[in-house]
Amino acid sequence: MLASTGTAVTIQPASQTKMANLPKRPPVELAFRDLMYTVSEGRSKGPKTILKSVSGLIRPRELTAIMGPSGAGKSSLLNILTGYKTTGMSGSITVNGAERNLSHFRKQSCYIMQDNQLHANLTVLEAMRLAASLKLSKDHPDKPGIIRDILETLSLLEHENTMTSNLSGGQKKRLSIALELINNPPVMFFDEPTSGLDSSSCYQCIKLLKDLSRGGRTIVCTIHQPSARLFEMFDQLYTLAEGQCIYQGNTSQLVPWLSSRGLECPSYHNPASYIIEVSCGEYGENNVSALVTAIGNGQHDIREGKPWPEVKDNNQVAALQNGEKNGGQNSNFAKTTTNYLPKDSNLTANLQVVVQKDEETNGAPNVTASLLEPSMDSKEAGKRYATSEWHQFWIILQRALLFSRRDWTLMYLRLFAHILVGFLIGALYYDIGNEGSKVLSNLGFLFFNMLFLMYTSMTVTILSFPLEMPVLLKENFNRWYSLRSYYLAITISDIPFQVKIFL
Numbered sequence: 294m295l296a297s298t299g300t301a302v303t304i305q306p307a308s309q310t311k312m313a314n315l316p317k318r319p320p321v322e323l324a325f326r327d328l329m330y331t332v333s334e335g336r337s338k339g340p341k342t343i344l345k346s347v348s349g350l351i352r353p354r355e356l357t358a359i360m361g362p363s364g365a366g367k368s369s370l371l372n373i374l375t376g377y378k379t380t381g382m383s384g385s386i387t388v389n390g391a392e393r394n395l396s397h398f399r400k401q402s403c404y405i406m407q408d409n410q411l412h413a414n415l416t417v418l419e420a421m422r423l424a425a426s427l428k429l430s431k432d433h434p435d436k437p438g439i440i441r442d443i444l445e446t447l448s449l450l451e452h453e454n455t456m457t458s459n460l461s462g463g464q465k466k467r468l469s470i471a472l473e474l475i476n477n478p479p480v481m482f483f484d485e486p487t488s489g490l491d492s493s494s495c496y497q498c499i500k501l502l503k504d505l506s507r508g509g510r511t512i513v514c515t516i517h518q519p520s521a522r523l524f525e526m527f528d529q530l531y532t533l534a535e536g537q538c539i540y541q542g543n544t545s546q547l548v549p550w551l552s553s554r555g556l557e558c559p560s561y562h563n564p565a566s567y568i569i570e571v572s573c574g575e576y577g578e579n580n581v582s583a584l585v586t587a588i589g590n591g592q593h594d595i596r597e598g599k600p601w602p603e604v605k606d607n608n609q610v611a612a613l614q615n616g617e618k619n620g621g622q623n624s625n626f627a628k629t630t631t632n633y634l635p636k637d638s639n640l641t642a643n644l645q646v647v648v649q650k651d652e653e654t655n656g657a658p659n660v661t662a663s664l665l666e667p668s669m670d671s672k673e674a675g676k677r678y679a680t681s682e683w684h685q686f687w688i689i690l691q692r693a694l695l696f697s698r699r700d701w702t703l704m705y706l707r708l709f710a711h712i713l714v715g716f717l718i719g720a721l722y723y724d725i726g727n728e729g730s731k732v733l734s735n736l737g738f739l740f741f742n743m744l745f746l747m748y749t750s751m752t753v754t755i756l757s758f759p760l761e762m763p764v765l766l767k768e769n770f771n772r773w774y775s776l777r778s779y780y781l782a783i784t785i786s787d788i789p790f791q792v793k794i795f796l
């Protein structure tokens with residue numbers, strides 16, 4: 294639950310009895326304003342604008358869905374919000390009112406991609422232990438407690454000894470979430486979390502995300518077209534059409550809001566399907582532009598019908614936060630972040646929608662608390678990773694050696710190739726060593742040997758790297774370890790085999 298002591302707020306586990314061991318984090322409010330995203334399609338076609346000056350606000354303690362028809366720009370928006378894409382974009386992104394510091398933000402957030410990027414050769418428990426070794430500081434007192442809590446909460450405890458490759462789709466998704474939950478990031482992004490799941494697993498997955506949001510986290514996910522049952526589980530809906538925002542507000546207010554714009558959602562029709570149909574122009578070509586104008590391209594939220602607060606620079610935020618620490622009620626900052634000045638006062642009237650503020654979400658969490666706990670401020674906030682690179686290297690090396698032990702296919706192939714080529718070379722260059730007339734053959738022999746050894750030692754990397762690439766990208770992006778540690782560990786993990794071959 295979101296606990297507030299004075300003005301300081303920390304993220305607590307969703308239930309006091311569950312995940313009580315997780316590190317505590319303050320909540321995060323994410324706002325973006327006038328976001329443009331442009332990609333180049335070659336010299337002949339010129340640039341293509343994918344996101345057209347969209348704005349929005351994503352609050353903590355809410356489960357936010359980014360919806361829209363295919364090609365509307367959902368993944369692009371998510372990639373920009375996570376920091377996965379940084380080139381070709383303009384506009385501002387703020388975290389708790391201050392300009393986003395991408396390095397800090399990436400430590401506070403995690404991005405769970407559509408395909409569950411998991412190592413197949415590990416059991417659930419091993420995967421969790423490895424994640425805990427990399428994502429929590431080396432001297433963390435209760436790693437086993439954290440792992441047990443998370444596995445229990447996500448109903449994975451009974452599968453702790455199952456290989457990840459044998460898990461069902463829903464279990465894989467839960468494991469992906471469990472791995473990222475270890476350091477309790479206050480912001481979690483999901484790209485199509487329900488893709489490939491049956492309706493029951495979809496429900497469980499969204500229910501889990503909702504529970505996580507109730508723990509104070511900011512949960513954002515893209516979703517194609519949820520069923521009506523899933524749709525109403527989301528707190529906040531952000532809808533894109535042709536790279537622009539056509540709706541931002543509570544899911545429960547979507548139908549009345551559309552109705553106020555002359556778009557009547559038929560009875561017994563899924564509102565999620567209806568807004569997609571509207572986005573695709575099925576009820577008139579001009580609806581999209583009318584909705585974009587009405588919602589200010591995301592500058593308004595139909596709950597408040599007001600524009601977002603001004604962006605503050607980091608010094609202002611620090612000064613206000615110091616005020617809070619010094620016993621002040623941090624009233625200025627709190628006021629500026631919650632009392633939005635109405636720019637278009639007619640908007641609320643035009644909506645003709647009764648804005649029903651959810652009791653739960655209305656408990657306006659104080660987002661002015663320091664981005665990291667005081668204990669982490671100086672020491673850990675500056676650090677890129679939770680552990681030292683030497684420690685990361687050691688853990689990845691152990692993991693790579695474990696993979697080699699478990700998957701002998703490549704090793705057997707290499708062994709077989711070495712023996713076969715050894716016989717061939719032996720037959721070809723037999724007894725050439727002591728003959729002065731066969732200098733060229735000796736040279737050829739040495740050259741061929743070198744070539745073969747170099748090529749075979751590279752083969753493992755060439756064959757296995759593309760398979761590992763998606764997992765590496767995810768783990769590196771979510772700040773588990775540095776590329777340097779990974780590369781060094783993978784290179785060194787091959788040395789025992791090379792030594793064996795030489796012997």
Ligand SMILES: Nc1ncnc2c1ncn2[C@@H]1O[C@H](COP(=O)(O)OP(=O)(O)OP(=O)(O)O)[C@@H](O)[C@H]1O
Pocket residue numbers: 332333334341343361362363364365366367368369370517
């Ligand atoms: N690097 C790129 N180069 C050219 N076009 C791109 C690039 N990235 C995205 N696009 C285009 O931008 C548009 C939005 O893409 P995006 O993947 O964000 O859509 P989406 O809403 O997530 O779609 P879907 O639901 O089908 O995944 C698409 O038309 C896509 O082709």
